[in-house]
Amino acid sequence: MSRSKGPARRMPRRPFLLGGAVLAMAAARPVRAARYPEQTVRYINLFPPGAATDLLSRAYCGTVSALAGQQFVVENRSGAGGTVGQAAIAQAPPDGYTLGLGSIASLAIAPSIYPSLPYDPARDFTYVAGIWQVPNLLFCNPRLPVRSLQEMVVLVKANPGKYLYGSGGSGTSPHLTMEWLKQVARLEMAHVPYRGGAPMLLDLIAGRVHFAFDNLASLLAPVQQGQIRPLAITSKERSPLLPEVPTTNSVYPQLEITSWGGLVGPARIPPPIVGRLAELTHAALQDAGLHRVFREQGATPWWLPPEDFATFQQQQQRFFAGLVAQVGAIAN
Structure with missing residues (x-):
């Protein structure tokens, strides 16, 4: 006699619905990224209006706005060597609509000279692209x-x-x-x-x-x-x-320190949006008008894709940690 197999086991409904929702979100992401940006993007500059980083940021955002078809608007959030604005970027929603400057001061040097920071450079940011260097x-x-x-x-x-x-x-x-x-x-x-x-x-x-x-x-x-x-x-x-x-x-081959600025956002921005932002930045850095403004400010266009920018930040943080320890520098 054959043994009865009994009723077929049903798949639990809730996990099935959750799995379907994840698949739907994954399928929708490329569509949203293709349309990105669909509204104004806020760009937080870390230093006061009129400073070199402000002029460079406004020139970059103007060029990217023309390419994207949406406004990238500069908001100045200065204080504590750029760490006030950097913290505001870290705390923003990771939807690609709040971005800002990532600088040598706030991401490479500050971790070694401030006893406590309201952000972790490795954990709290999405590194999008390098933009400029200034010697x-x-x-x-x-x-x-x-x-x-x-x-x-x-x-x-x-x-x-x-x-x-x-x-x-x-x-x-x-x-x-x-x-x-x-x-x-x-x-x-x-x-x-x-x-x-x-x-x-x-x-x-x-x-x-x-x-x-x-x-x-x-x-x-x-x-x-x-x-x-x-x-x-x-x-x-x-x-x-x-x-x-x-x-x-x-004269001294090892003596080479160049200030830099790049585009960062809060952690966990969806990769398709990061890719779109990197594409826009790469295109902007080819613009002759942006090159002219950069030259006037003593800056050089500096393209680094997301992964390379993240690696560069880590290298710079390690370098300055060693230098700060040697000279005993503290924030004033």
């Missing part, structure tokens, strides 16, 4: 008898402790660049931190401090007016804006 310029008061990095090193070594260098704040990229130069060249100079690059520049022009690094974008006018003397630039190659100024790596 630091080494400069001095023009009354000093130096016209090159080599001559500066000779002068400072001959007068240990006599000369001062300024920065726009402890733990900033320019401050850490000078500390690295001090280590590489074995220089003795005291640091005078200021609350921003503008007051530091005024004191250097007046002769109260003697040397400094700062972002190229903020120094073009003082250089052209003869108020400061450029000595070297931290980019890999000479800047077309100051072609007569040699690079720091031509």
Whole structure:
């Protein structure tokens, strides 16, 4: 006799419905990504209006808006070295409609100089694309008898402790660049931190401090007016804006720190939307008008796709953690 097989087992209805919902969402995502963006996108800039990053961000957002057919609107959320705005990006919904600047200050340096941050660079962000790089310029008061990095090193070594260098704040990229130069060249100079690059520049022009690094974008006018003397630039190659100024790596090959900015969003933005944003950014960085604005601000277009940008951020964070530990930098 054959054994009865009994009634067939039914699949539980709730898991089946949940599975169907997941499949429907997965099927719908490419459609939504193809239409993205369907409304205005908010772009959070980490620094005040009128600063170089503000001008660069507005030029980028204007170009992307034209390509996307929707407005990318800049909102300035400054404070605490960019960490206030960076936290606002991390806390936004991961729908692709709140994005913003990811910078060297807030994502690579801040984790090592602030005792606690309201975000984790590795956990709380989607890395979309690199956008620009801006080198630091080494400069001095023009009354000093130096016209090159080599001559500066000779002068400072001959007068240990006599000369001062300024920065726009402890733990900033320019401050850490000078500390690295001090280590590489074995220089003795005291640091005078200021609350921003503008007051530091005024004191250097007046002769109260003697040397400094700062972002190229903020120094073009003082250089052209003869108020400061450029000595070297931290980019890999000479800047077309100051072609007569040699690079720091031509004297010290390891000395190369370049500020950078890229597009980030909160964690868990759907990959199709990330891909669409990366495509828009790549197209924007080919635009001649955007190139012109970047050049005027001393910036270079810097394309990095999502995965490479995330890897780069991790490398930069490790590098600055080591440098901060060596120099004992803290946020002021």
